[in-house]
Each structure stands twice: as structure tokens, then as C-alpha cells.
Amino acid sequence: MSSITVAKVLNNNVIIAQHPQYSEVVVIGKGIGFNRKLRDQINLSSVEKMFILRSQEEQEQYKQLLPQVDEKLIEVVQEIVLHIMHCNRQPLNEHIHIALTDHISFAIRRFEQDIPIHNPFLYETKEIYPEEYKMAEYAIGRINEAMGVELPVDEIGFVALHIVSALSNRQISEVRQHSLLIGELVGLVENYLDYRIPRDSLDYSRLVTHLRFVLERLRRGEAVQETSTLDGLMKREYPEMYSLAWKLTKIIEQRVRIPVYQAEVSYLTIHLQRIAQKKVDELDMDKNGEAP
Secondary structure, eight states: OOEEEEEEEEETTEEEEEETTTEEEEEEOTTTTTTOOTTOEEEGGGOOEEEOOOSHHHHHHHHHHGGGSOHHHHHHHHHHHHHHHHHHOSOOOTTHHHHHHHHHHHHHHHHHTTOOOOOTTHHHHHHHOHHHHHHHHHHHHHHHHHHTOOOOTHHHHHHHHHHHHHHHTOOHHHHHHHHHHHHHHHHHHHHHHTOOOOTTSHHHHHHHHHHHHHHHHHHHTOOOOOOHHHHHHHHHHOHHHHHHHHHHHHHHHHHHTSOOOTHHHHHHHHHHHHHHHHHHHHHHHHHHHHOO
16 A cells, blocks of 8 residues: 655644655645654555645745644635635646635734735626636635634635636736736726726626636637628727727737737727717716706
């Protein structure tokens, strides 16, 4: 029967071990480290949770982080990670173990010191990444319950981005930059139209989802089929919105440093024109309501 060898005990519930196939692994389980000594053998069948930190740098980060973190939090984070894996049935970037533990630990310290942190793009995150947001809601709910805290709803947005990062195998900084960019683009549209798009409207949801997929297509290098007929129609029928769409795609190009297909301008124009028309309709309704 295969077994692992204890390399280092981090606390009662976490050890670093030598695995016969994967070299150094992190093993998590209630009491797994209690009374364990260097080179102790542990039967693999008794191991509850195990993950691999292939990067030496990440191994060191995790080793330094754990002594500063409540052991109960480590257990809850692993429960959350397993929940995310179950919901998606796909591998997660192992860095989430470090990133989520570190982020939540810091969030709890801020809560205890009564230091509020506002998430200005919470609603955008919910619209852009609805499934990840639901998983983050579960995560914050479990943390509040298990740790006896009341982390604010803003934290759901932050945790959602960590989940997106782990599922897409992208750096959290890139995920955050894309979310900030989408929020900025929406703001530019609103300034141009002098109209705040209702955050609970279908138009808002369609716009941010479309912008998200523009960025996703660029990241994956996907071609967008050119439609000269549609392009000519949009340019002729909706010149203002076509011009605005063109400006938005140029901003995207500058930020991500990848050329945007011309067809994206046409498709974006459709969303912008719908919003512009909604503004006109609402103004007409207001005027009619004021009429004697």
C-alpha cells in the first residue's frame, strides 16, 4: 500500500509530505499533524485532502502563511475549494489555496479592526461572472458562519475574482484589470449618453456580458467573422453609436495590446443603440407623464 512521508508539520491539521509520485505535497486533514514527526509514514488511504504546489516559491509562501492563520480558517478554505471543484468539475489552479487563505485572513483582520473596504465594481463582477459570484456567496456565507464574523457583501466580489482566476488559470491581476476595464467602459458609455444604465436591467447585463466576451475572445485569440453588410448598416443607420463603439474598441486595444476585429465594433454598436433608444423612450414617458 502506498504511503507518504512527513517532511514538515505546519500545524495540527496541515503537513508537508513526500509523495511517491508527486514529490512534495500539502496534506490537510483534521489532526493529521498531531504528534507527527519527521519521516513518519502515513498511509495514503487515510489522507482526506491533498494538493500539489509545483512551484517552489508557492510552497515557501504557503509554509510562511500558515503559522499566521487560524487553523479553523484553513479547514473552511479547503471546504470551499472542494465546493468550487464540485460545482465546476474541472481542475483549479493550485494557487487558490494560498490566495484565498491569505485574502480571507486579511479580510477577517480588517473586520476585527473595523476597517471597511468598499468594492466599487461589485455589481459589475456579479454581472460579468454570475456563476463564480454564486460560489463566492457560498464561500463568504461559510466563512461568516464558521469564523463568527460578518464579512460584508463587498468581499463576495473580491472572492469571485479569485475563483475566476483559479478556474481560468489566469493571474488575479489580469482578472481584476479586465473587471476594472469593463467598469470603466460602462462609465464612458454613461457619460457619453448622459444616462445611468439601471444596474438591474437586461440592457446593462447584455452590455457587460458582451464586453466580457470581447476580452475573452481576445485572450484566447479567437477570430470574429467579418460582416461587411452589418458593418455598413450600423455605420449608416447609427453613426453616433458606431463612433462610440469604435472609440471603446480602441481603448480595449490600448489596454490589452491586442488588435480588435472590426466586426466587434458592429456588434457593440447594436448594444449601445439599444441603450440609447431606452434613454429616449424613458424621456418620452416622462414627458407624457407630465402632460396635462
